Amino acid sequence: xxxxxxxxxxxxxxxxxxxAAGLAILPxxxxxxxxxxxxxxxxxVEFFTHLPKPVGEEGGGMAxxxxxSLILVGLAAGLxxxxxxxxxxxxxESRDRRLPWIVRFLADVLSGVPSIVIGIxxxxxxxLPMRRFSALAGAVALAVIMLPIVVRTSEELxxxxxxxxREAALALGIPEWKVVLRVVLPTARAGIITGVMVAIARxxxxxxxxxxxxxGNRFWHQGLDQPIAALPLQIFAYAIAPYDDWHRQAxxxxxxxxxxxxxxxxxARVATRGRFSGVR
Amino acid sequence: xxxxxxxxxxxxxxxxxxxxxNVGDRIFRVVLRLAAGALLLLVVALAAEMLRTAVPAIxxxxxxxxxxxxxxxxAEQFGAxxxxxxxxxxxxxxxxxxxxxxxxxxxxxxxxAPPWLRPPVAFLVELVAAVPSVVYGLWGIFVLAPLLxxxxxxxxxSTLGFLPxxxxxxxxxxxxxxxxxxxxxVVPFITAVSREVLxxxxxxxREAALALGATRWETxxxxxxSYGRSGLIGAGLLGLGRALGETMAxxxxxxxxxxxxxxxFAPGYTMASVIANEFTEATSDxxxxxxIEVGLLLFVVTIAVNGLARLLVWSIGGAVKVARE
Numbered sequence: 001x002x003x004x005x006x007x008x009x010x011x012x013x014x015x016x017x018x019x020a021a022g023l024a025i026l027p028x029x030x031x032x033x034x035x036x037x038x039x040x041x042x043x044x045v046e047f048f049t050h051l052p053k054p055v056g057e058e059g060g061g062m063a064x065x066x067x068x069s070l071i072l073v074g075l076a077a078g079l080x081x082x083x084x085x086x087x088x089x090x091x092x093e094s095r096d097r098r099l100p101w102i103v104r105f106l107a108d109v110l111s112g113v114p115s116i117v118i119g120i121x122x123x124x125x126x127x128l129p130m131r132r133f134s135a136l137a138g139a140v141a142l143a144v145i146m147l148p149i150v151v152r153t154s155e156e157l158x159x160x161x162x163x164x165x166r167e168a169a170l171a172l173g174i175p176e177w178k179v180v181l182r183v184v185l186p187t188a189r190a191g192i193i194t195g196v197m198v199a200i201a202r203x204x205x206x207x208x209x210x211x212x213x214x215x216g217n218r219f220w221h222q223g224l225d226q227p228i229a230a231l232p233l234q235i236f237a238y239a240i241a242p243y244d245d246w247h248r249q250a251x252x253x254x255x256x257x258x259x260x261x262x263x264x265x266x267x268a269r270v271a272t273r274g275r276f277s278g279v280r
Numbered sequence: 281x282x283x284x285x286x287x288x289x290x291x292x293x294x295x296x297x298x299x300x301x302n303v304g305d306r307i308f309r310v311v312l313r314l315a316a317g318a319l320l321l322l323v324v325a326l327a328a329e330m331l332r333t334a335v336p337a338i339x340x341x342x343x344x345x346x347x348x349x350x351x352x353x354x355a356e357q358f359g360a361x362x363x364x365x366x367x368x369x370x371x372x373x374x375x376x377x378x379x380x381x382x383x384x385x386x387x388x389x390x391x392x393a394p395p396w397l398r399p400p401v402a403f404l405v406e407l408v409a410a411v412p413s414v415v416y417g418l419w420g421i422f423v424l425a426p427l428l429x430x431x432x433x434x435x436x437x438s439t440l441g442f443l444p445x446x447x448x449x450x451x452x453x454x455x456x457x458x459x460x461x462x463x464x465x466v467v468p469f470i471t472a473v474s475r476e477v478l479x480x481x482x483x484x485x486r487e488a489a490l491a492l493g494a495t496r497w498e499t500x501x502x503x504x505x506s507y508g509r510s511g512l513i514g515a516g517l518l519g520l521g522r523a524l525g526e527t528m529a530x531x532x533x534x535x536x537x538x539x540x541x542x543x544x545f546a547p548g549y550t551m552a553s554v555i556a557n558e559f560t561e562a563t564s565d566x567x568x569x570x571x572i573e574v575g576l577l578l579f580v581v582t583i584a585v586n587g588l589a590r591l592l593v594w595s596i597g598g599a600v601k602v603a604r605e
Contacts, residue, residue, distance in 0.1 A: 010495040014392045020384030021393070024471055025404040027464045031411060031419050038422070086315035094312065103316045105590065106323045112518065112586030113326070113579060114525020116552050120575045123559075124329040144322065151319065177308030205412025208527035208552070212559045232414045236528060239418045247422065254415045265410050269403065 035258060039251035047252055052218055052234070055243055062253050064220050068229035069257075071221060072135060072214060073204050076142035081196060084147050088154025088192075089180060104155075111148035118144050119209030127213060135221060135228035138214025142206060146199040153195025157188040190271055197268035201261045207232035231257050330576045337569035345573060351538045353558075358570035360577070362538040366455070366548035367578075370530060371523040373459025373544070374466055378523075379516050381463070382470025386515075389471070390478035391500045402475065409468035417532030420461045425452035425533055428460075433545055448543040451535065456544040458534040462523045470519040477511030477593065478504060514592030521585040525578055527552040551578045 001009075046061050053060030087103065094100050122141035127133055161184050169179040185192070207230075210216075215227035216237065231253055238250035337345065341358060348359030389402055429452030440446045481504050489503035505512070535547020536557060551574050562568040 006495050006498065010497040013497040013500075014388075017384045017388035017392050020381045021388040021401055021405075021471075023381055024385040024467045025401065025408055028404060028408045028411070030423070031415065034419060034423055035415075083315055083318055086312060087319050090312035090316040094309075094316075096313075099313070099316060099320075103319055105587075106320055108590045109583055109586050110319075110323055110326075112521045112525075112582055112589075114527065114552060114582055116525065116527045116555050117330070117575050117579045117582075118326075120333075120555065120559075120572055121326045121329055124333050124572075125325075128333075144326075147319065147322070176305045178304070180308070201410055205410075205414065207412070207414040208556055211556055215560070232412060232528075235414050235418060236532075239414075239421055239532065250418055251422075254418050257412060258415055261410055261412060262407065265407065 031258075035251060035255045038248065039253075039255035042248045042252035043255055047249075047256070051220070052249070055246070058245065060249070062229075062231060062234050062249065062256070064217065065229040065231040065234040065253070066256070068135075068214070068217070068221055069204060069231040072138050072142060072210070072228065072230055073200055075135065075139035075224070076146060076203060077196070077200060079139060080143035080146040080199075081150060084150025084199075085154045085185075085192065087147075087151040088156075089158055089185070091151065091155040092158035093180060093184075104152075107148040107151045110144075111152070114208075115141075115145055115206055116208040116211075119211060119213055122209065122213045130225065132225070133213060133215035133227040135214055135224045135226065138210045138228065138230065139224075141209035141213045142203040145203050145206060145209065149199040149202060150195055153198065154188070154192050157191035157195065158184060160191065161187045194268040194271050197264050197271070201264040201268070204264070205232055205257060205261050207236055211236075327579070330572060330579060334569050334573040334576045336566055337573040340566065341570075345570070346577075349538075349540060351554075353562075353564075353567050356564065356566050358567075360551070360570075360574050362540050363549050363551040363554050363574060364577070365540050366458075366534065367524055367550040367552070370455055370458040370462055370534065370548065370550055371520060373455065374462035374523045375516065375520055377460070377463035378466040378470055378519055382467045382519065383474050383512060383515070385467070385471045386474030386478055387500060387505070390475050391504060392496060405468045405471050408464075409472065413465070413526065413528040414532075416461055416465055416529040420457060420529055420533040421453075424461060425457050428452045428457055432456075437545075444542045445544050448541075448545045450545055451547060453533050453535040453547060454545050455534065455541075455548045458530045458548070458550070459544070461529045461533055462526055465526060465529060466519040466523050469522055470515050473515035473518055473593065474512055477508045477515060480511070481507045510592045510595050514589040514595075517585055517589035517592065521582050521589060524585065525552055525582050527556050531556045551575075 046059055047063075048061060048066065049063050050059070050061035051064050052062060087107070091100050091104055091107075119141050121144065122137050126137035126140050130137070165183055165187060166179060169183045170176070174182075210230050210233050214230050214233065216233040217227045217229040219229075221228045235250050235253040235257065238246040238253065241247075337358065341348075345358065345360055346364065347361055348357075349361040350357045350359050351362065352358075385405065389398055389405070393401065429450050433446075433450030433452070433456070436446045437450065485503040485507050486499050489499040494502060530550055531553035534550060534553060536549050536553060537547040538549045538554070539546070541548065555571055555575055555578075559568075559571055562571055
């Protein structure tokens with residue numbers, strides 16, 4: 001090929017890959033445009049403070065679903081975070097031979113298991129013995145989804161703590177467990193919080209595993225052993241219903257949901273800006 | 281006096297201190313191992329629970345479950361073939377679109393884009409991945425499906441209508457819509473993993489090619505892409521794993537009809553969507569078991585795809601580490 005031909009190919013491929021990158025982020029623009037266009041008019045104070053109205057009545061809100069989502073995610077975080085962070089510390093600090101490799105592999109595999117399958121698991125584990133759909137079952141499903149994300153990010157961040165810090169503490173005669181709890185984890189804190197927020201943003205939008213665990217509810221929540229509303233569930237129910245009014249509510253709900261998810265993602269991004277940019 | 285591993289001798293006082301310290305550390309290690317063990321146990325329990333609850337259907341139908349296509353809850357006849365077909369075809373369609381786009385975008389972000397443009401674009405791609413599935417579904421129902429119905433499908437039908445793939449009435453919702461929405465959802469994922477793989481390729485590879493007078497693209501093709509090939513295949517497989525199990529968006533746009541149709545315009549059904557739609561309606565134990573068996577199949581397939589993908593992605597990571605050391 002001539003030098004000129006090679007230059008042309010170079011530019012063409014540069015253009016094509018740039019086009020691919022543009023197409024990859026195009027949906028974001030499109031979805032945002034439609035969410036604002038369709039949903040913004042229905043997002044008002046009533047949306048955040050009122051229960052859904054019956055079919056045919058104008059207005060109403062998704063306050064119960066927003067509260068339900070917060071409860072579900074909070075409960076899931078309470079269940080999943082301690083275990084996940086401890087697991088991550090284990091992977092980073094352990095000198096065992098085979099177990100870390102297996103656990104790391106399983107965590108990665110678990111993060112690839114479809115969320116609806118995890119919903120079935122929570123159903124068999126919690127709903128069947130309790131004989132009813134419940135907030136608890138939904139939270140268990142979400143916790144299982146969070147777990148691998150938290151494990152892997154905390155492992156990575158504990159590993160980033162310079163070993164000189166560890167060695168300095170150990171040289172002072174401080175036992176290993178205190179070194180980990182008082183020196184290593186506090187140093188990695190900002191990064192671990194980021195990982196936690198990424199996990200929370202991920203599960204906050206999950207719908208499939210809640211369909212037959214949390215189940216949904218048109219009223220305020222009545223305890224952790226009862227079905228509970230969740231914003232993604234409500235959006236789904238409203239989107240597939242045949243009422244225009246409900247469709248507007250679904251768009252509004254989606255706008256609120258995506259707003260929540262993006263705020264958490266952005267916060268996670270800002271929290272680690274600069275700190276680990278050299279590493280990734 | 282005893283000697284420690286470092287060859288130092290300890291006074292009795294130091295020895296008791298050391299012993300006490302060890303107790304704390306030992307407890308700590310046990311706690312950590314328990315946490316790790318819990319994770320292991322969780323995956324095992326997941327598999328065991330699904331298997332246990334699916335047993336009635338497995339015993340009743342055996343292999344027929346996979347190869348028959350009658351799904352009749354009233355007559356308690358369950359064959360999952362239409363769902364397997366729908367999952368495979370919609371995912372295949374998605375990969376056809378998403379792999380070139382995703383890897384192309386990753387090449388741009390890791391190799392060809394001007395450096396100042398890379399972080400913001402990479403961040404936007406991350407945001408695309410953060411959009412919840414149900415929001416894609418909503419958008420699919422009210423924007424994508426009408427668009428396909430009024431513009432894309434009639435155009436495809438009149439130009440490529442001689443192919444059985446593009447025949448039949450344009451519903452909007454159907455296999456084509458599912459494939460497109462899946463592709464949109466999987467692209468950012470493939471881009472993110474491929475980008476990591478490309479960034480892990482040692483710079484010496486690029487420098488060697490550039491020193492021989494290669495252009496930027498030739499460097500990418502000859503030195504970077506070939507070096508990272510297994511990792512890129514892994515990225516594609518991870519995307520496939522996602523597509524196979526994706527539920528909400530697909531359920532909302534695929535049309536949910538348990539039939540096998542050659543045309544991409546026709547409605548279909550996937551394994552994940554049948555679980556999502558019918559699980560709470562499953563009245564008999566056998567019906568429930570059949571649905572859980574569909575879930576079990578999905579679980580096994582995604583584990584196999586993901587396991588293979590992880591091994592491939594790790595292999596490039598490992599090779600990079602070796603090359604650097």
